Amino acid sequence: MKAVSTAVAGLAAVGLSLSACSTGGSGARDEGPARSEPVMSAAPSASPSVSVPSEKVDAVRLVKNDPKVSPAVKRDLKPCAGKTYPIDVSYGDLTGGSAADVVVNVLTCADAVGIGSYVYRAEGGGYKNVFTAEEPASVYAEIDRGDLVVTKQLYEKGDSVAYPSGEEVITYRWSAHHFTEADRTRSDFSDAVGGETPAPEAE
Template structure:
């Protein structure tokens, strides 16, 4: 009888294993303690708050009128103010970007002023929120010029033209990277790229082998 009972228990164990698939948990290792409890002698740290771990971005100043900001800026040249007119209806040739460049509590504003006909950048400006008033902390008015925000740095691109170049076909470009330090922007990197004009025309046909 004792032998039959042991055989019955062994068979039951085989049935239990076959009913559970592989015998291991498909979703991962089994818990060593019930859900909501901890094993003796174990200390569990509270889960980090996702909202606290990732700081919220600075609010975007949606109410800022970039055209009015540029035209009221005493540092902006009178020529650019005069040329800053709508291209179509009330559409001004102005690109605006928001981002934290100066480490302030609110986003800085990058404004690029362009021409209507060929969209050539004629002026770029950075405005920083100074106690509710936007202050001009950077400007470049040597066209063609255009500025962008790249991972917290200010990247200014200047097209280089040589004699005979058309507006649409410059000879190269200068890329200047600025970083906010000590209350002002300081140049930290400069890259020069030369463009090839060979792609503007037809390439000569390769010589035929005799």
């Protein structure tokens, strides 16, 4: 009996180890729009209620064949180095469909600034664009507990890409076959950030 108990305990430990190894990442990143290096991310972030694609969606083809994407974004969507495109991809449940929705962010190669964010919903054996946000400055979309959260950097004349004047965070929820705005917050950043610190006055 003792040998049987030991064998069962060993099998349970192996099962726990395999379960831990099969756990995936979240897919969406928390750092905000700015990135030091543009890389392609396709880790699934879907809830168990949706079916994550067994193979990565060809996000580059989705964007290039999408009539809702501006010609400027399509023109800028080129490999940065080798065959690596400046694009982020995440999967999750945003629209309540049976398959995972796909969130695509197109970035610039030079400074990884987001220039376009798109949400694709699985329909009829393909994907349909159900959300588009394009900004000349910076925009980045991600999935947050079933909501679509879009972050926009706000720039004033003279601002560098690294130091915007502010930021808007907009939350969207799926309702009646489209996204509606649920919340919006704005932050104005200090002018001292990124600027020169004034020299102390002599006493």
